[in-house]
Structure formats: structure tokens, C-alpha cells
Amino acid sequence: MCGISGILNLGQAPAPSRSELEQMIHALQHRGPDGYGFFLDGPVGLAHARLSIIDLEGGDQPIHNEDCTVQVVFNGEIFNFLELREELQGRGHRFYTRSDTEVIVHLYEEYGDDFVLHLIGQFAIALWDARRQRLLLVRDRAGIRPLYYSIVQGRLYFASELKSLFTQPAVRRELDPVALGEVFTFWCPLEPHSLFRDVRALPPGQRMVVEGGNLSIDRYWDWTFPPGEIDDSRSVEDWAEELRELMIDAVRLRLRSDVPVGAYLSGGLDSSVITSLIHNFTDTALRTFSIGFEDDEFDESGFQQELVRYLDTDHTHVTCTREDIGRIFPKVIWHAESTILRTAPAPLMLLSRHVRESGYKVVLTGEGADEVFGGYDIFKEAKIRRFCHRDPDSELRPQILRRLYPYLKYSPASSGGAFGQQFFQQGMEYIDEPFFAHVPRWTTTRRSWKFFSPELKAAVSGKVDFESIRALLPPDINSWQPLNRDQYVENHTLLSGYLLNSQGDRMAMANSIEGRFPFLDHRVMEFAARIPPRYKIRVLNEKYLLKQSMAGLIPESIRQRNKQPYRAPDSQSFFQNGKAAEWVMDLLSESELRKAGHFNPVAVDKLLKKCATGRVIGFSDNMAFVGILSTMLLDKMFVQGYSSGTFT
Amino acid sequence: MSSEEKIREFILENYLFTDDQSELNNDDSFLDQGILDSTGILEIIFFIEDEFGIKIKDDEMVPDNLDSVNRIVAFIKRKQQE
Numbered sequence: 001m002c003g004i005s006g007i008l009n010l011g012q013a014p015a016p017s018r019s020e021l022e023q024m025i026h027a028l029q030h031r032g033p034d035g036y037g038f039f040l041d042g043p044v045g046l047a048h049a050r051l052s053i054i055d056l057e058g059g060d061q062p063i064h065n066e067d068c069t070v071q072v073v074f075n076g077e078i079f080n081f082l083e084l085r086e087e088l089q090g091r092g093h094r095f096y097t098r099s100d101t102e103v104i105v106h107l108y109e110e111y112g113d114d115f116v117l118h119l120i121g122q123f124a125i126a127l128w129d130a131r132r133q134r135l136l137l138v139r140d141r142a143g144i145r146p147l148y149y150s151i152v153q154g155r156l157y158f159a160s161e162l163k164s165l166f167t168q169p170a171v172r173r174e175l176d177p178v179a180l181g182e183v184f185t186f187w188c189p190l191e192p193h194s195l196f197r198d199v200r201a202l203p204p205g206q207r208m209v210v211e212g213g214n215l216s217i218d219r220y221w222d223w224t225f226p227p228g229e230i231d232d233s234r235s236v237e238d239w240a241e242e243l244r245e246l247m248i249d250a251v252r253l254r255l256r257s258d259v260p261v262g263a264y265l266s267g268g269l270d271s272s273v274i275t276s277l278i279h280n281f282t283d284t285a286l287r288t289f290s291i292g293f294e295d296d297e298f299d300e301s302g303f304q305q306e307l308v309r310y311l312d313t314d315h316t317h318v319t320c321t322r323e324d325i326g327r328i329f330p331k332v333i334w335h336a337e338s339t340i341l342r343t344a345p346a347p348l349m350l351l352s353r354h355v356r357e358s359g360y361k362v363v364l365t366g367e368g369a370d371e372v373f374g375g376y377d378i379f380k381e382a383k384i385r386r387f388c389h390r391d392p393d394s395e396l397r398p399q400i401l402r403r404l405y406p407y408l409k410y411s412p413a414s415s416g417g418a419f420g421q422q423f424f425q426q427g428m429e430y431i432d433e434p435f436f437a438h439v440p441r442w443t444t445t446r447r448s449w450k451f452f453s454p455e456l457k458a459a460v461s462g463k464v465d466f467e468s469i470r471a472l473l474p475p476d477i478n479s480w481q482p483l484n485r486d487q488y489v490e491n492h493t494l495l496s497g498y499l500l501n502s503q504g505d506r507m508a509m510a511n512s513i514e515g516r517f518p519f520l521d522h523r524v525m526e527f528a529a530r531i532p533p534r535y536k537i538r539v540l541n542e543k544y545l546l547k548q549s550m551a552g553l554i555p556e557s558i559r560q561r562n563k564q565p566y567r568a569p570d571s572q573s574f575f576q577n578g579k580a581a582e583w584v585m586d587l588l589s590e591s592e593l594r595k596a597g598h599f600n601p602v603a604v605d606k607l608l609k610k611c612a613t614g615r616v617i618g619f620s621d622n623m624a625f626v627g628i629l630s631t632m633l634l635d636k637m638f639v640q641g642y643s644s645g646t647f648t
Numbered sequence: 649m650s651s652e653e654k655i656r657e658f659i660l661e662n663y664l665f666t667d668d669q670s671e672l673n674n675d676d677s678f679l680d681q682g683i684l685d686s687t688g689i690l691e692i693i694f695f696i697e698d699e700f701g702i703k704i705k706d707d708e709m710v711p712d713n714l715d716s717v718n719r720i721v722a723f724i725k726r727k728q729q730e
């Protein structure tokens with residue numbers, strides 16, 4: 001795992017210089033503290049910050065082919081590099097390192113741009129073909145590793161993080177109002193937007209080619225669910241057996257490393273699956289890490305301890321307090337480089353620090369299982385809402401909604417019959433739309449728009465609404481089964497835009513930790529696309545097939561427990577005894593809000609007062625507060641140029 | 649301050665986040681106008697119980713009693729007369 005950056009001239013701009021590349025890559029030192037590498041050749045410059053994990057001695061990048069005509073810098077891991085290397089050697093390619101990086105240049109020689117189809121991994125790659133004077137940028141299928149670019153003043157700048165791009169004066173630091181409107185609706189900027197006007201993200205599963213001054217982007221992979229590929233003929237037992245074998249292999253490949261590998265343990269099903277597979281099917285010594293909370297509402301320490309005892313692991317537990325979250329939040333935003341609506345990334349940054357301090361650089365996690373195997377409440381909620389829609393006059397059907405959200409202290413399902421039902425009846429007019437499941441979430445999130453300044457409202461008006469998602473959807477999505485449509489939308493919004501990015505990559509890399517995600521192995525995802533949806537959610541039993549495949553491998557209490565999503569205290573983290581931290585008061589003062597221009601100071605002041613009372617119990621107020629605070633931090637640090645240390 | 653004024657102020661301050669009195673009519677439906685979020689009704693119930701010293705039973709948590717300023721005012725009046 002590492003950071004990459006680079007510059008390519010698209011026309012007559014001056015050639016990239018070593019000092020420009022140094023500025024860019026030094027901004028990514030946290031991603032790669034073990035050394036820098038550079039390549040400069042006429043119109044192109046590549047830079048690399050290394051976190052040494054495989055081939056500690058010989059893996060410095062850039063790495064090249066036999067005659068140095070293909071150069072590559074890359075962030076991530078190619079987990080099947082041993083198999084690929086053997087195959088390539090069989091075809092006559094000569095290797096000068098033991099690194100996974102080197103397979104990329106030889107695969108490119110063999111297969112051209114389709115080399116990426118041979119990779120099992122998580123990666124952001126920049127490859128320079130000197131013969132053809134051509135640059136190729138590629139991002140992994142699920143979007144685990146980030147890659148941003150900006151085309152300004154006749155140059156293409158690219159980097160793993162925006163802060164690297166912002167070292168270049170040509171790249172303007174201006175927040176994009178449309179992207180803000182998107183985050184305050186969908187939880188993330190929609191592909192390919194970033195929060196900043198001049199910067200785009202290369203979306204997951206896509207590659208960019210720049211040749212002869214022309215730039216083109218195509219999608220080489222997508223997670224699709226054509227009904228014809230869903231196999232209805234097999235038994236649950238048959239599917240479960242194949243899944244178990246596939247997961248064992250996905251975990252086995254992700255243990256490949258020349259440094260010790262640990263695992264996160266949340267107490268839920270997903271991380272239990274990963275740790276149990278390591279324990280049962282590999283000879284890796286199991287080292288685990290978990291986070292807990294002082295607040296019972298969020299804490300899962302009991303289940304974590306149960307699994308620790310069951311697997312007898314060497315375990316580190318970190319307790320996160322509300323004060324911890326408030327204290328590190330500015331640093332969280334510095335690394336996330338985005339508005340976020342929940343504080344949940346903060347404890348993960350705290351956890352990755354402990355992993356690093358324990359001498360580990362790599363952890364396996366259960367991220368992705370909910371999206372891939374149907375674990376989220378939003379899927380169950382949509383299933384019930386569709387069931388209710390079939391008989392709108394039924395008084396009994398809506399009663400099932402009460403089974404949702406048992407873990408919430410204050411739940412929409414418990415908030416008085418008629419009022420609770422009203423919440424779930426939102427958006428029934430979208431019943432046939434592929435984003436039907438997401439309408440309640442997006443409606444709740446958009447309530448934050450009432451805090452927008454008149455200027456921001458005007459800038460987003462007519463430019464961001466639920467229809468905005470349509471541009472990202474495949475043309476045949478309406479022919480898919482409902483759960484599969486929900487999964488697709490979830491994958492292209494919450495997973496890639498928020499969970500893998502703000503909460504995943506950035507919170508781990510802030511402390512130079514590499515996360516690895518067996519559930520997001522594309523073979524696992526493609527397998528999941530073939531399963532009949534009824535085996536993912538059996539009645540209202542989420543991740544049913546995954547649970548079946550793990551029978552006997554994890555404690556029954558964990559296998560059968562209701563899912564508790566990972567959450568952290570939100571607005572409460574910034575108040576003590578009814579008073580906000582000083583930096584919060586300063587940042588949300590009328591003068592600062594007016595200077596930034598994004599929010600209405602009168603409305604924000606009332607929200608601040610409401611939060612101070614401790615009466616904020618709903619999602620929408622909490623999301624608005626965290627969203628406004630993070631946007632103001634983003635503005636202060638990235639637009640106005642303050643460091644994250646200013647706020648602590 | 650009258651019951652009506654207290655309730656109006658609570659709604660304006662905590663759900664509409666404004667001082668602009670014209671943004672709330674006493675007959676506006678909280679549900680239809682999207683004034684409350686999914687848990688907002690619980691916050692209103694806590695407020696009414698604390699502020700007016702009454703206890704709201706489960707079967708009283710219905711839109712007929714709680715879905716507008718006027719309905720809440722009438723409901724509190726009925727409860728206080730019980």
C-alpha cells in the first residue's frame with residue numbers, strides 16, 4: 001500500500017519537474033512512509049510513496065519491464081501475483097524483483113489495457129508506455145483504492161489523495177456546490193465528482209487512457225445482476241459449500257505478505273467470518289483488534305470477547321470515548337477530504353493507530369459483506385415496503401416494520417404507529433424505480449438542505465435530486481430483481497463513495513495501515529450476483545447464505561444474532577455538559593459561516609443550541625450537524641489553508 | 649406564553665430552525681409538510697410531557713392529536729381537563 005501521484009503534459013505545457021513531483025508525493029507521506037521513488041521522461045512524471053509490504057528489499061517503485069519502456073507506479077496489492085508471475089515467466093518474461101508490482105508491466109505487455117482483467121486485488125495504477133507515449137490510469141473494481149485527477153492548464157495531474165493535487169497552484173481549491181448537494185442527499189459525491197470543482201475521481205472499475213493528447217475513460221468491470229445469470233436450480237447447501245470454498249481462497253490470498261497481518265474484529269458476523277477462516281484454514285497466527293464504546297448503544301465488546309475466547313486470539317481492544325471522537329475529528333476530515341454525515345470514521349482512525357503501534361501494517365476486515373450478501377436494514381426495509389405496497393389497505397402488513405431497527409434507542413419503527421408508518425410510506429411513488437429502497441434515506445438526508453445558505457440553495461437547485469442517480473445506472477436495471485437493484489445503488493453510492501473511501505482507505509492510511517477486504521474479492525462479488533435473492537435475505541433473515549456457509553465455524557450466538565450496524569456517537573461527541581468545544585463554537589460562529597458562505601447562520605445557531613440540550617435523537621439533526629461541521633472543516637483546511645492542528 | 653405560542657416556538661426552533669413566523673401555520677400537517685423526521689414525533693412527545701406535565705399514552709400518539717399546532721393545543725386542553 002502506498003500513495004501515487006503524477007503529471008502528464010497534454011500539449012505545450014512545460015515538462016513536469018522533479019520538484020513538482022516531490023511536492024505532490026510528500027503530501028502523501030502518511031500513505032507511504034518507507035521511501036519515495038520518481039520517474040521523469042519528457043511529458044510525464046510519476047511519483048511513489050512506499051509502504052513496504054511485499055518484497056521489502058527489492059520492491060521500490062517505479063518498476064519497469066525488461067527494456068524499461070513500460071514504467072509503473074501503483075497503490076495497492078495484486079493478491080494473485082505469484083500465479084501471474086509463474087504464468088508470465090512461462091511466457092518468457094524476466095523479473096528483477098519479487099514484488100507484486102512487477103507482474104503489472106509484463107501483463108501489460110501481454111494483454112495491453114485488458115491486463116487489469118487478470119488481477120485479483122485492490123489497486124490504483126499509473127502506467128507509462130514510453131514507446132507509444134501513452135499513460136494508463138486504472139482503478140480496482142470495487143473502488144478500494146482512491147485515484148483523483150485534475151485537468152488544468154494543459155496538464156493532467158493525478159494522485160491518491162486531493163491534498164497531493166492541491167500542492168500544485170494550478171489546481172484550484174474551491175468546493176463544488178453540486179457535490180455538496182450530492183453528499184447531503186446520497187452521502188457521497190456521485191461518480192466521478194469530488195467535493196472540489198477542479199478534481200474528479202476515476203470511478204471504480206474504470207480506466208483512463210491518455211494518448212496523442214486525447215483522453216478517454218472506459219468501464220472494464222461492473223457489478224451487474226442480469227436475471228438470466230441467476231441460477232435458480234441449485235440448493236442452499238450447494239451454494240453454501242461453494243461460498244465457503246471461495247471465501248477460504250479470498251482470505252488465503254489476502255494473507256500474502258512479507259510483514260505480519262492482523263484482522264479487525266467487530267463482534268458482528270462479517271469480521272467473525274474472516275477471523276474464523278484465518279483460524280481454521282490457514283497457519284497464520286491470529287492477531288486481532290477491536291474498537292468499543294463507553295455508550296452501550298454502540299458497544300459490541302461482549303460479542304467481541306466471545307469470539308476472542310472462541311478463537312483464542314491475541315487481541316487488542318480499544319475503547320473510544322465521545323471526547324476522543326470530538327478531539328480527532330478535524331484530523332479525520334483532513335484525511336477523509338470530504339464532507340461526512342456521521343462520525344463513524346473517527347473511531348476507525350483511532351483503531352488504526354493502535355494497529356500501527358502494535359507493529360502491524362496490514363489488517364483484514366469484513367467490509368463489503370453487507371453490500372454483497374444483503375445485510376443492510378435498507379434492503380429489509382425495502383422488502384417490507386414493497387410487501388406493504390401490494391396491499392396498501394392492509395393494517396397488518398405495516399406491523400412487520402416494527403421488526404426493523406431493534407438496536408436503535410429511538411427508532412422510526414417505534415415512533416408511534418401512524419407516525420412510524422408515515423416514515424416508511426415515503427416515496428411509494430418510486431415503487432418501480434431502481435432507487436426505491438433509498439428514497440427514505442435520501443429524504444431524511446436532504447432535510448439538511450434547510451441549513452443551506454440562499455447561495456448554496458440556488459447553486460444546487462435543479463441540479464441535484466433523486467434523478468441525479470439515474471446517470472449512473474445500467475440501462476437494463478429495471479429488468480433486475482428488486483434486491484439486486486438495491487444492491488447496485490448501494491454499491492455505487494454508500495460503499496464506494498463513503499465506506500471504502502472516507503471510512504475505509506483514509507482512516508487506515510492516516511496511520512499507514514493497509515486494509516484488505518475478502519468480501520470484495522471480485523470473484524466473491526460475481527458469485528453473489530448469481531445467487532437467487534431469496535437466499536441472501538430469507539424472509540427477514542439477512543445474509544442467510546453467508547450464515548449457512550459458516551455453520552460450525554463461528555459461535556452460534558454470533559451466527560444467529562441480529563445485525564447491529566457499526567455506528568458511533570454523533571453530535572454528542574462535540575458537547576460536554578451542554579457546551580460545545582471551543583473550536584466548534586468558533587467554526588460555527590456567524591462570522592465563519594458567513595465567510596464560507598455555505599450555510600445559513602441563523603439556522604445553524606438553532607441547531608447548535610438544540611444539540612447542546614442533548615435532545616437531538618434523530619438521524620436528520622445528527623447528520624446535519626456532522627455534515628455542517630465537516631464541511632466547515634473542509635473549507636477551513638482545504639480552501640483557506642489551515643492545518644488540522646488549528647482545531648485541537 | 650400560551651400553549652399555542654410555546655408549541656409554535658418549539659416547532660420553529662427545533663424543526664424549522666428559523667425565527668420566521670410565516671413558515672408555520674397552525675393547521676400545517678407535520679406529516680404532510682415534512683416538518684418532522686422519523687423520530688421527531690418522539691421529541692414532541694417528550695416536550696409536551698415535560699412542558700405541560702401530562703402523560704401521553706401509546707394509543708394517544710396518533711395524528712389526530714399531534715399532527716399540527718392546533719391539534720396539539722386541543723389535545724393538551726383535553727388532557728388537562730381529564
